[in-house]
Amino acid sequence: MILSTLSLLFTGLILLIIVGALLAPLESLGWWAGWYGEKETPPVPGRATAVAAGVPETTAKSTLVYLSGIGAIDADSIPQEEIDWGQFALKRLPGVLVVPDVYPYSVTNAGLTADRGFSKMYAWMEQRRLENPYDALQFVINLRNLFQVAVSADRRYGPIYNLGVANEIVKALQLRGYRVGSGKPVTLLGFSGGGQVSLGAATYLQPMLKAPVRIISVGGVMSDDPGVDHMTKLYHLYGEDDPVQSLGEKLYAGRWNWFPNSEWNKALKAGKIEFVSMGAMGHNGPRNYFGWTAFTPEGKSHAIATIDKIGDIMVQDGLIDPAELQAARAANDPEAKAYEAARIAEAEAAKAAKEAKKNKEAKVEA
Amino acid sequence: MFEFLRMMWLGTTEAMKLNPRAFQAVMAGTGPEGVILAIAILGGASLLLGQSVILFVNRVSPGRFLLSLFMNGIIFTLSLAVWALAIWLTGRVLFPNEIPYITVFRLVCLGAAPYVFGFLVLLPYAGNFIGKVLSVWSFLVVLAGLTTLAAGNFWAALVCTAIGWLIITVMSATIGRPIINARNKVWKQLTGSEMDASVQDILTQFASEDQTPKPKGGA
Numbered sequence: 001m002i003l004s005t006l007s008l009l010f011t012g013l014i015l016l017i018i019v020g021a022l023l024a025p026l027e028s029l030g031w032w033a034g035w036y037g038e039k040e041t042p043p044v045p046g047r048a049t050a051v052a053a054g055v056p057e058t059t060a061k062s063t064l065v066y067l068s069g070i071g072a073i074d075a076d077s078i079p080q081e082e083i084d085w086g087q088f089a090l091k092r093l094p095g096v097l098v099v100p101d102v103y104p105y106s107v108t109n110a111g112l113t114a115d116r117g118f119s120k121m122y123a124w125m126e127q128r129r130l131e132n133p134y135d136a137l138q139f140v141i142n143l144r145n146l147f148q149v150a151v152s153a154d155r156r157y158g159p160i161y162n163l164g165v166a167n168e169i170v171k172a173l174q175l176r177g178y179r180v181g182s183g184k185p186v187t188l189l190g191f192s193g194g195g196q197v198s199l200g201a202a203t204y205l206q207p208m209l210k211a212p213v214r215i216i217s218v219g220g221v222m223s224d225d226p227g228v229d230h231m232t233k234l235y236h237l238y239g240e241d242d243p244v245q246s247l248g249e250k251l252y253a254g255r256w257n258w259f260p261n262s263e264w265n266k267a268l269k270a271g272k273i274e275f276v277s278m279g280a281m282g283h284n285g286p287r288n289y290f291g292w293t294a295f296t297p298e299g300k301s302h303a304i305a306t307i308d309k310i311g312d313i314m315v316q317d318g319l320i321d322p323a324e325l326q327a328a329r330a331a332n333d334p335e336a337k338a339y340e341a342a343r344i345a346e347a348e349a350a351k352a353a354k355e356a357k358k359n360k361e362a363k364v365e366a
Numbered sequence: 367m368f369e370f371l372r373m374m375w376l377g378t379t380e381a382m383k384l385n386p387r388a389f390q391a392v393m394a395g396t397g398p399e400g401v402i403l404a405i406a407i408l409g410g411a412s413l414l415l416g417q418s419v420i421l422f423v424n425r426v427s428p429g430r431f432l433l434s435l436f437m438n439g440i441i442f443t444l445s446l447a448v449w450a451l452a453i454w455l456t457g458r459v460l461f462p463n464e465i466p467y468i469t470v471f472r473l474v475c476l477g478a479a480p481y482v483f484g485f486l487v488l489l490p491y492a493g494n495f496i497g498k499v500l501s502v503w504s505f506l507v508v509l510a511g512l513t514t515l516a517a518g519n520f521w522a523a524l525v526c527t528a529i530g531w532l533i534i535t536v537m538s539a540t541i542g543r544p545i546i547n548a549r550n551k552v553w554k555q556l557t558g559s560e561m562d563a564s565v566q567d568i569l570t571q572f573a574s575e576d577q578t579p580k581p582k583g584g585a
Contacts, residue, residue, distance in 0.1 A: 021489050029422035045569050150490035156419045157490060159565045251491070 017143070024147035025154070028107045028161040038108075043167035048208040051174040058177035060097035062319035063186045065169055067104040067194030070145035071138060073126050074111020075103040080133055082191065085290040088336060089307045094328040095320055101172040104190070104197040105148040107164025109172070112141065149193035152200040153223035153252065162200030162227070169201055170208050185212040185232075185319060189310065192244065192283065195220015199234070202227040214317065216310055218289050219245040219281075224254020224264035234273045235313050237306065239281025239289065276309065278302075292343035301340045373401045374408070381405075381479035381507050389514040392472050402475045403443065409481030410442025411435040416487025416497065423568045426556070434556045441549055443475065450474040452537075453512070453530035460529075461522050465515060473515060477508035 032042050043049055066086065071079040090098055103111050112122035128135045151157045152165070169188075174180065186209060190198035195217035203226055206213045212232040219242050228234065238245045249255040254262035260269075267273050279296050281287060287294040291302035300308065308329065314320040380388035392402060414421075414435050421431050450471040457463060457470070480503035487497040505527070512523035538546055 018489075022485070024490055025419070025488060029419060033422045033425045035428060147490060154490045154493070156493070156565055159569050160419075160423065163569065 020143065021147050021150075024144075025151050025157045025161075027148075028151060028157060028164055031107050031164065032160045043163060043204075045163060045204055046207045048170045048180045049167055050180075051171050055175060055177045057179050057182075058097045061095050061184070061321075062314065063097040063099060063173060063176075063178055063184060064093065064314075065099040065102060065173065065186060065188050067102060067188060067190040067197050069192035069194055070105070070142045070149065072103060072105065072111075072145065073113060073122060073129075073141060075101050075109065077111065077113070077126055079129075081288070081290040084292075084339075085303050085307070088303065088332065088339070089310070091332045091335075092304075092307050092325075092328050093311055093314065093320065094324040096314070097176055097178065099169075099172050099176050099178075101175070102165070102169050104165055104194050104201075105145040107161055107168070109168040112144070145193060149196050149221065152197050153225060158200050158225065159203075162197070163204045165197055166201040166204035166208060169205060173209075180208070181210055183211050185214065185317075187214040187216060187314070187319065189216045189218065190220050191218045191289070193221060195236070195245075196222045196225065196248070199223075199225040199227040199231075202231040203229075206230045214319075216313060217245075218306060218310075219283050220248070221245060222248040222255075223252040224262050226263050228263050228267040228272065231272070233317070234267070235276055236273065237276045237278050237289070237309060239278045239283065239287075241280050241287065242283040244283035276313075278306065278309065281306075286347070292340050293347045301336070304336050304340075370401065370404070374404055377401055377405055377476065378479040378482050381476045381511075382503065384507060384510040386510070386514045389473060389476070389511040392476055392511070393469055393515060395469075395472075402472045405482065406443040406446055406475035406478040407436075407439035409478030409484060410439035413442065413481045413484030413487065413497075413500075414438035416484040416493065418488065419565060420568075423565050430556065437552065437556060441552070442478070442481075446474050446478060447471055449530055449534055452533040453526045456526045456529045456533070457516075457522075460525060461516070461519075469515065470512075473511035474508055476511055477504050479507055480504045 030036050031038060034042070040049075068075075068078045068082055071082075086098075086100060101109075103109050110116060113119050113126060122141065125135070125137050125141060128137055148161070152161045170180065173186065178184065178186075186205070188198035188202065188205075190196070195215070198215045198217065198220070199222050202213050202215060207230075213230070214232050215234040217234065217236045219238060220236060221244060222236070236245075252264075253259060255264050257265070259265060264273070278289065281289055281291075281294075281302055283289075285291075287302065289302055289306045294302050296302065296305045298305075311320060311325050311329070315322045315325055377388060377392075418431070418435075421434055426434060450473075451467065453474065454465070454467045454470040457465065480500045484497070484500060487493040487500075489496060509520075509523055509527050512527055513520045516522045516526075
């Protein structure tokens with residue numbers, strides 16, 4: 001009886017996953033076809049959608065657009081670890097206009113709790129996540145966004161999906177004071193699935209902005225996307241203990257060595273793609289790229305090490321002034337150290353509470 | 367109606383299992399009329415649903431989308447009829463027999479059974495691979511059906527299937543060109559793009575136009 005119920009539940013779950021995957025491309029395809037009564041006409045490749053003026057032009061030398069990992073519910077509702085990390089990144093990357101306003105898993109930048117099907121369910125899941133960042137139902141959000149990453153990477157759907165996201169990036173840039181045609185370089189910073197979406201969007205972004213587009217992937221899961229032909233440089237930051245980031249090179253044939261003429265392998269050969277090891281970092285958990293309680297051999301927390309690596313890359317590419325970067329780091333170091341200490345104390349307290357609970361339960365059983 | 371759908375499901379699943387009894391039933395002509403034809407039309411429609419990105423990219427309206435699925439089912443079944451004719455003629459010439467054309471046609475139509483799951487081609491990442499698996503599976507169903515028809519003579523069935531396919535390929539590029547052109551014209555009328563156009567081709571075409579294209583067709 002229990003076995004048959006479990007078998008039924010398992011079959012139901014598999015069927016739900018297949019249905020979810022089948023419906024995944026329809027969101028962007030239906031948007032493009034105008035089936036959902038969109039007020040705005042979908043963008044045209046090569047043409048940037050103008051956003052109402054009134055925002056003064058940014059004085060920043062370069063721009064960084066952050067595309068979150070698959071845990072994001074909308075551009076603002078992302079996992080807490082990414083928010084904390086982002087706040088320190090803002091302080092340690094001087095002279096850079098940071099644009100965190102794009103939800104990379106929607107062609108219209110509409111978050112999961114916006115006016116759409118199942119929005120109430122996602123709002124409920126968001127509430128649960130606020131109460132417990134490790135809530136098991138986060139899996140549903142991850143899966144939904146994972147399917148959108150697969151849509152972005154699919155050669156059939158990718159052109160539509162990536163054009164939609166590129167258009168939203170251009171709009172978000174303008175709302176932060178970036179001027180289309182100014183030629184100012186734009187860097188896409190994509191974590192996990194955001195890496196693939198960055199690469200996909202690059203195909204349309206460079207012709208729309210008429211500016212150099214770089215990509216910094218932090219543990220990004222990327223396909224052999226034709227976007228590699230439309231960006232200046234891709235830096236892939238990867239942790240030695242991160243098996244997720246390597247999924248891209250396993251799942252997409254164009255990244256295999258067997259196909260030296262694939263777009264990816266040609267770009268790799270031309271030096272447009274650079275792999276940057278982050279040491280013993282993982283994709284999830286306390287030892288991930290945003291971790292405050294795990295440290296590199298040099299004594300930096302993973303979070304600060306990742307931010308500083310991004311800073312080093314941007315200095316190397318002339319996107320940040322080196323003297324300003326050093327000053328910003330020096331000014332922020334005490335705050336970063338204090339934050340690391342607080343997080344360590346928090347983790348130790350949580351561990352002690354867990355031990356105490358375990359001991360109490362053991363005593364009750366005895 | 368329910369019995370018809372049940373027979374369709376049974377025919378589809380048993381054909382996919384390469385069950386000789388399913389082929390024998392088709393040869394004997396038992397079961398409700400039109401079940402085999404319905405499987406072929408549904409297979410064609412489902413396959414197009416799986417490949418429907420081309421319809422979306424051309425911004426066809428929901429009504430025209432459904433019409434395109436149905437029309438593809440018809441076009442697909444007609445192409446099966448031509449393939450069945452080529453197989454039947456090959457069999458007549460190389461392995462003289464008295465098997466009627468309609469029996470071969472029904473078996474070839476049953477070969478479309480795997481395409482009933484053609485909508486799975488819609489799946490991101492795995493879809494293209496699934497499409498290829500369904501094509502091979504469909505070929506195997508036709509081959510198994512013809513082997514049953516040829517009283518277990520596998521090589522005769524393989525020769526007829528392969529030469530039949532070869533004839534179609536050669537005809538498509540030669541005397542069958544006007545028919546192919548007519549089919550492509552119907553497709554273009556329905557979708558607004560060439561049959562072999564990629565999504566990127568269509569986007570490039572949009573980019574080169576002065577104005578964003580309007581949706582194709584009415585409701």
